[in-house]
Amino acid sequence: MNSRRGLVAVIGCGLIGESWAGLMTAYGHDVLAWDPSHKALDGFVKRVGAARAQAREAQPGLEAGEGAVEVVADVADAVRHADWVQENAPESAPLKMELYDRIEAATAATTVIASSTSSLTWSELSPNLRHKNRFITAHPFNPPHLMPLVEIYAHTPEMGAEAARFYQALGRETVLLTRDAAGHIANRLASALWREAVNIVAEGIADVASVDAALVHGPGLRWSVLGAHMAYHLGGGAGGIEHYLRHLGPSQERRWATLGNPRLTPEVCARLVEGVRAEAKGRSIRELEAQRDAALIRVLAARRGGEDAAG
Structure with a gap:
């Protein structure tokens, strides 16, 4: 891999993981992905490609270069050289905490671990971490490659500001929580x-x-x-x-x-x-998702046009 903007590890390759990977590669990051489920990994790279294409359609003017995505066999291989780890495991605090033990054992103290958790809090997830200041919750709205919102809670203002800069560089709209809260905002x-x-x-x-x-x-x-x-x-x-x-x-x-x-x-x-x-009316989940995504792209284009006119 030829990392241009820093290597990102995507841990958990379900709907949220594939969407994050699509967004991050659209903005030039190389991504290493891992999931313990072979079912989640089946077709993952193809799904990431589809999300990346939608992300680029929703954000015209991105640089021509795209990041690469690769699936690896072990979580340590995914995170060892990563600058940023985006964790998307199921909503179980014990499962996530066990995963963080494995991630921290393989990463530098400077690596940021960001959880996409939608319901758990920083306080529930962080007790066993060695480097708490480098851990954040960064909750996206589904699908992250189209929905701009990322809600961030960090232990320090400095880490919150760093996280906001990272996601803003991905075209996201960030909000910072001043207090840890279930469900965020x-x-x-x-x-x-x-x-x-x-x-x-x-x-x-x-x-x-x-x-x-x-x-x-x-x-x-x-x-x-x-x-x-x-x-x-x-x-x-x-x-x-x-x-x-x-x-x-x-x-x-x-x-x-x-x-x-x-x-x-x-x-x-x-x-x-x-x-x-x-x-x-008989439409499948995939059909409904496709209609939703197409509508979101049109809404984002309309919003962008309104902002350009106002500017």
């Missing part, structure tokens, strides 16, 4: 929204397809260009968020009071499964 927001989406179905207010349509064509569209706080700032008119909180805050509290806390009972799960199948 975006998954906490997404979980809160989905809880009420499930509640609406469970309470018989609307079916699955109507809930999804309301989100996509209403707040979801607005949220693609404005965050929740800024949206309500504009909702306050000329007086902004101060006016909104003073005059419409009570109505917001009344809505909060009616929100549900549903349980995923067998009956509710059956209703959700039936509703999603109806909404999918």
Whole structure:
């Protein structure tokens, strides 16, 4: 391999691992990949190539050079010379911690270990690490090669800043958590929204397809260009968020009071499964993923065009 921007080890070659590898090779990094599952490795390089092509389509103007990707037989071989390790193992703290022992045994003290964990926290994963300051959680949104967000928690501000620079160089939008929290930021927001989406179905207010349509064509569209706080700032008119909180805050509290806390009972799960199948209209997971990715690329192009016009 001819490393141009530093060697990255991708540990765990499922959906997230292949997506990270596609993004990183699109930006010129060489990638060594490892997974204990032969099933995960079957066709991995081809899937990385597809993700890389999408990443380059979503980000025109990248340099012509692409990094190489190679699958290796042992985790130590993947990480030994890596500058950055992106870990994507299943969401099990004991499994990840055992993996970190093997990674640290084979890497230099300066190597960064970044976990893509979506639900576990830095505090849960770091107790046995020898070099805690070089360990971060770096949660992407799926698929990482298209979704710009990376949520970072680091033990020190210096490591947080270094991590932000690394992912920003991959065209990502980074946010830094100031406190370790389960679910980070975006998954906490997404979980809160989905809880009420499930509640609406469970309470018989609307079916699955109507809930999804309301989100996509209403707040979801607005949220693609404005965050929740800024949206309500504009909702306050000329007086902004101060006016909104003073005059419409009570109505917001009344809505909060009616929100549900549903349980995923067998009956509710059956209703959700039936509703999603109806909404999918026979499309396979792969077909739905392809449609999602194509739409994301179009949305990213539109956002980029808007930013260029504003600039």
